[in-house]
Amino acid sequence: MIKKGQALYMKKHKTILLPLGRQFSIILVLFIVCTTGITLYNTQDYVRVQTDFLSSSLDSYSSQLAKNTQEAYDSYENICYSVAYSSVVQDFLSSKNRQSSYEAYQELRTQLENTFLLNPYISDIAVYGQDGTFASLGGSAFSYKPFADKLEETSFPYCTVGTSLINGTNCHILAMPICTLGTGQSQRLGILFLAIDINHLLSNSMTNMNSQKLYEPEILFANAQQELIYGTRSLYRTVLSTPAPQSETDTYEVKANSSPITYIAKCYSFRKLGLSLYVLVDKSQLTSQIQTISLRQFLATGAILLLVFLFVTFLYKPFLDSLKQLIDFMKSISAGNRKAIRKGAQIHQGLIGSTEINDIFNAFNEMLIKTEELNHTIFDSYTRMYELEANNRKTEIAFLRSQINPHFLYNTLTMICGMAAEGMTDKIILVTGALSQIFRYSIKGNDMVSLREELEIVKSYLMIQKERFADRFTIEYNFSDDAYDCLIPKMVIQPLVENAIVHGLEKSLKPGSILIGAGRNPRHGYLAIWIFDTGVGMPPEKLQELRHSIAASVHDKTGDASADLAKMDAQNHDSIGILNVNSRMVLYYGADYTLIIDSEEGVGTNIQLRVPYQTSDSLQTS
Template sequence: MKKRKTLLLPLARQFTVILILFTLCTVCITIYSTFGYSRLQTSFLNNSLESYSAQLAKSTREAYESYENICYSIAYSQVVQNYLMSENRGKSYENYRQLENQLSNTALLNPYIIDIAVYGQDSTFASLCGSASNYEEFSRSLSDSRFPYRSAGVATVNRTLCHVLAMPIYSLGTGESRYLGILFLAIDVNNLLGNSLKSDENDYDPRILFTDASGQLIYGEPQLYDALCREEDRSDVFQIQETSDNPVTYAVTGYSIPGIEHTLYVLIDKSQITRQVARISGRQLLVMCAITFLALLFLFLLYRPLIRSLKQLTDFMNTISSGDRRAMKEGAVIHQGLIGSKEISEISTAFNDMLIETEKLNHTIFDTYTRMYELENNNRKTEIAFLRSQINPHFLYNTLTMICGLAAEGMDDKIISVTGALSRIFRYSIKGSDMVTLEEEMSIVRSYLMIQKERFEDRFTVRYEFSEDSHDCLIPKMVIQPLVENAIVHGLEKSLEPGELLIGAGRNPEHGYLAIWIFDTGVGMPESRLTELRESIHRSVYNKTGDASADLEDLNSQNHESIGILNVNSRMVLYYGTDYTLLIDSEEGVGTNIQIRVPYRLKSDTNARAAQNTNSKGENHVPGNCD
């Protein structure tokens, strides 16, 4: 399964990203909700204004219907009939008093009635507060007595601009009805339309235009009416320039008033709706911004100490990683401020406890490792010394037997040579450094071969192949002689034909090791024997118990004929590890080839590194510093 790549970001940057995303989401939600609320508010205001306009038109219709009923009730009352038809002067005054009383009582029925006037055909006139001159012009314009209840026009009555309604008065009776005069009803249209549905809940101010059947403006602003009249198609929306820099757009709705054939126009200033919605939406946006700011401030106050505390803890960990043991002893001290995190405090305490336990464990591990290292080093030195001190008793027995034979024949010179070579071999094996140069090792091998040549005479020949850069390479002591002995005893000695022993060494610069090989043209070994020997070599490497005596006993019990090979292989592993072991290849009737590989290290390089380490230790040592 492919491992996912992790994007690592500092906590402060993550917090910044969270704040930005939170702010963006809040702003988007606020804007979206504000626009949604704006649309809802606009729809609500439009519906409210439409309802307002419809109710205004309804109330106006109902008002004028009531005025029509009032006109009928007065025009055809017995009091008015008596007044207009009376021919007796004395009786006329009494009828006038009754008429005046009726008109006064009728005017109380509606607060917008300013005056009620009766204008007779014979210039008889009676009214509440107006004069005959207020109605003379209307009387002349209504000379046709066949007109219905209608609007006469606009006039100023009792210092009030009034809408004058007119109705003809006819005589009542069984005979032919005759025309008696006109009833005039003066209405305070400004208060009628201005106070209609007036409420403190309305923050908007619709404009009202009221016109008669001929298109004459009865109520409203002439400028608005002129602008409305200029609209050829009478669009529902039109614009007017109230000031030089303030064009106002109006939505207009017209309502017909039946009975008098008047038209009521309700004009709604759309900019008022826009301002109203903008004001409400602005308040909402301001509240949302305030809430967002407080939320961000609260998050900042909570997370800033957390980030600061984590940075302090991280800096302390980096200080510990840099090797400052004094800081480890002092422990982590986190300053969280007024608002802190309980988890950070617990982490800091746990980390300090961990440092204390780690210090204790370090001392324990160091002491244990030191004892184990000393024990292993002693064990390794013991095993190496024991392996190196092993000398084949058959070699000693045969050499001593050969010396006795030479003494019997009186060959003193050869006895001296053989004895000297044998003493050199013994002295070399028990004294000196564990690591020697290849040239020093080969001098002992030549001494050993000189003894064997004296014993076997011309049974085999020896040939050497060494590269120039191999003589000064360091190798473990006594690793070539046991292999040469094994080649002579188990290879050349058992062969009936004269054989050859090839000893050589060469450097492999690509892999950095020195290869040493011993090849004999002896009897070789069958495949089964070669497999068994390789398994023994493998077991001698990977089945160690750590006990030198037990490992040596197990080594001796594995294969007595190849003890020299196993001995050398075990020492190679002890010196260099499992990367440098012994390789063996053999073919029955052809011969056996054994190769060992050691790291290519020159004696001069080793001496230089030792001197450098000695100087370095001397420079870095500070007396009295326990750390």
């Protein structure tokens, strides 16, 4: 009643009950979640700002680098034109006189040296004539011969022909044809080669433009044949495997399959020379800065949490510990610790205590004393009531069991008289022995027997009935192996078998059969026993009336077994045996174990009873 009142009060006021410790924990968790959320939001915002800055910086940096590179290669084109079509180069390549050729060579050397000084990234200038004439500032004819051979039979403009090691420097080689000057038909005199120190050119450009502290970029420079001129080859292979955007103004991501690094990249094309410039920045360079900022915020959050924890520990922990002591004491009492009840609740509040908690402990100890006195009074009353109820229950069971045999005894004695008149001495002895066994079994021994023992008595009863009815019916048994050892109340199957013969098979004009069986239901823990006869069955209204009588025999009991049995006999005389067994099953096991009856007129009747599955071995073990 108290729990029901509490539930109604909580429902009316919609109160959510939580332990104090959990409430403090929720506050701390909410504080942690909010602080962590703010930290994560700030970190995410910082990442966004840094990513935007990185993208915009990459745009300005890469476009400036592409512009500078384009201007550099345009200036190299002008240099090539000024050298290739100067009179000095023309005289050197067209001279037939060795002396004049030597003088032209000296003039050519002077011009090449002067041109060399025009640009710090020029490593070498070479003139390669059609007749094998060669002049350069430092490179050998062997270094340029492969390029001259490749271009010998082709007509070409100012172009790039590849890379070569010139004077120990990796150089990008540019070429321009040298043709005769004049109004007549132009003829090729040779090729002008310009060797550019590409490493110096691009690295110096990166240093000059990275004054704004842009994240360290990666530069790739390749020709139209996808030959790498400058940069890391493994990264260039990754770039080639990544689809480039439609527009050079777009930024896109490059990710290597074998590396966790992701780059953001820009690509520029120099269509005149067929060159491609890639500028890439590693996004993971943001990580260190993000980690630093996040670490600072989390350290600040941790310091605040530590202060809150210390506050809760020193001010509220003693209060919570005192309540926990009281709760543990209550649980100890609930577990049946009688010694704790006699000793009473004890409190240890520590250095800081609460007067309210102390008052609660004192009031609780006083309540324990009063409750203990009341419990003794209630226990004494309950013991007397239980003993009285148990005696009444045993008396009712004994009375019901004593009423099960009068019809059977009458019919059997009548059959014995008939046998005596016919002089059937042997059968009289057999039937009398079986009858004696049945009645000795019904009045002696324990109330609970194994199904195997009960079945032996049923077989004795059926032997007597077979003598009476001759070949009017057959018998079939169907029992699972584990059914025989199950304990059941004594004499609950024989009355149901008798009912099947008297009210089912005896009224039928044709031969019939009886099926007796049992099977265990492990899932629900009971043994089902059924008696099925192929007799006359029952009409629906008769079946409904019998089921109603079974239900009424459970719920309409007066406590007087004799009066209850007389009432059942008056209401349904033909089924008094079934109602008797049903009443005993309910007395043994409760209202969930009433008989289950199914019947169809002209087909037969099936009666099932269920008992909890117990054996003598399991009872001894428990």
